[in-house]
Amino acid sequence: MNIKKSDSENMTAYKVRIGMYMILLYALVYFGFIVINISNPFLMERIIFGGLNLALVYGIGLIIFALILALIYNSMCSKKEAEFKDTFSKKGDK
Amino acid sequence: MAFLPIFIFVIFVGTVLWLSFYFAKQTKTSKGYFAAHGQIHWVVNGMAFAGDYLSAASFLGICGMIATVGYDGFLYSIGYLAGWMVALFVVAEPMKRLGKYTFADILDLKFGSKAIRVTAGISTLIISIFYLIPQMVGAGALVTPLFGFPHYVGVIMVGLIVITIVATAGMTSTTYVQFIKGSLLIIFSTILCIYIFIQGLSTEPDQGGKVSFYQYSTIQAKLQEDEITPVDISYVKEGEVTNKEKTFLKLSKDGIQTWWLKDIDLEGNIILKETQSEVRKSSGELLVNGNPASEENQLRQVGNLEKICNQSGEQEKTGSINPFEFLSYFTNKNTIAKRWESTSLKDGEDKVIIYYPVETPGNKILRPGLQFKVEGSLSEKLDFVSLMLALFFGTAALPHILIRYFTVKTPADARKSTIVAIASIGFFYILTLFMGLGAMSSGVLNLTSSNMSAPLLAKSFGVFLFSAISAIAFATVLGTVSGLLVAAAGAVAHDLLGTFRSIPMTDRQQVFAGKITAFSVGIIAIILGILFKGMNVSFLVGLAFAIAASANLPAILMVLFWKKTTVKGIVASIIVGVLTAVVMILLSPSMYTSYGLNPDIAPIPFSNPGIISIPLSFLTIVVVSLLTQEKNNIIS
Structure with a gap:
């Protein structure tokens, strides 16, 4: 039981740590958007590609980036949970 | 009054009510009423998140704002979605792991403090009411073009239907109703966008020859x-x-x-x-x-x-x-x-x-500036920053979002349902850009209210699309209001009454108290919905976000991640967050305009309080916690 609890705590700590890194990364990109808007709003008018300006590319990019980060986070957490299940079942067998 | 809109509307509302009565038979316990027995599948819960979140503010408010002020409306889409990152990375799993019915469960986990329960319960009530106002305003705006009824009739209709829903079945029916509506809203919005692309742009739009x-x-x-x-x-x-x-x-x-x-x-x-x-x-x-x-x-x-x-x-x-x-x-x-x-x-x-x-x-x-004067004075720039802060920190502190983490089986399911929500909500928010700009260029805008832009755009493509989209939007309002009323009911029955009674309430008593609360808060929401007619619903929701971000999020984050947090720190932070945000809103230029006063004389220079109230709430919890360190009072 103690083995399971300790592993479970490690898994939780791992997920919390990954979550913190990811939220910091996203916050950095998000606040970058805010800073550009108040420091140099005209930059947002600049066409980046295909007739789309920086405001659109950055804004839609923030939405797509959110989904990509979310999927990476889920994949890392699911992998860790699978490892925990394996470890626990092996320890249980012994 | 056309037959088709009424027919479609009645089908939708009838289905919602049938679902409620159906699930009412299965809801006998407080866990069933407040948390759907914790048995909802994560995909259903994720789409129900989307249904909850894509409320009147998103569909009516954001599209309306993009249609009138362009990119500044899309800022809400960006901010609302970004808020889900805080929910996913920080709040989702701990909420499911540690909580039971309300977010106060987490704050109170290590302390068993009545003061925390009471302040958290009151803050949930206040946020729920502020969030209810725009939903009601949106409902009122919807019935006018659908049936020709005045605004207040729509507000009363929503209020009465929702009170019936919540007073019968609680969280299970709310979840399934939101799942269906969230899915339908995204499907029909996609269809609307396809119509927009097929029609293209014209300098002299005539609504397909109709006007x-x-x-x-x-x-x-x-x-x-x-x-x-x-x-x-x-x-x-x-x-x-x-x-x-x-x-x-x-x-x-x-x-x-x-x-x-x-x-x-x-x-x-x-x-x-x-x-x-x-x-x-x-x-x-x-x-x-x-x-x-x-x-x-x-x-x-x-x-x-x-x-x-x-x-x-x-x-x-x-x-x-x-x-x-x-x-x-x-x-x-x-x-x-x-x-x-x-x-x-x-x-x-x-x-x-x-x-x-x-x-x-x-x-x-298509860049910020028409509403938020990012090139303007310092206070105008701060208003923009304030809104973006409130949206980023607000989502993970909204009571009706937080309670949805208790309806799934495991913390992993809480995480996965959040990702389903992010995918569907993100997709919808990109669609808001096309719907808003489509409305801006199609000669469909109502000058007195921006809220009806997307449904009126749908109307220009045909009565069926208009009727379906309006009915879905109306049903979405119903679902969101239901969720908010369940959150308010949980706060009162579980946090407030449960704290003050010397004898613990039975399951049946908790459910009864919840239903009475849902009824009372529903009535308050009806009155406020009528009073706030005409204000953009997304703007109003932005205010609710600011209160939630100021009142709840600092407490949740510090409890989870700072070991020196104390009971007094949590209580002081919630009180300071709620009071600062509400007082600043009441003294803001936007509210002065709604009072009929000159907005230039408003004592607070910006409309969204987040930039002051969120840091102040964080500061309060840190300072008060450090000043009140006691051995048995610190989270170990």
């Missing part, structure tokens, strides 16, 4: 002895008013008085542009564009592109275009959109509202 395009007149004027008069002598000048740096002339022709905006053309000549007006005479009579208001004589729908990439005229149409082409037409500085703004003034005893055209080039439409 002929109205060409507004421009007449020459001259300056004679410091007085502006029209060159065409068939117009007789009857008055002139300058308001907020705009000059309007009252002209009379064939006995009809109309208002004209003074402007200067490219050659430097004075011109007068036709406006639309509502004049309330001292006798009470209402004139619209100079004639008595009637079913036939209403304000004209507006919104069109004057030029598409420098081309104008009757034949200027793009034909079918893809989403990238659609956006690129709007970013082009040679595309000119005719937007409309309004001003109120007194003309003798008459109260006049003038709606006047503003021509805006594409490069200004």
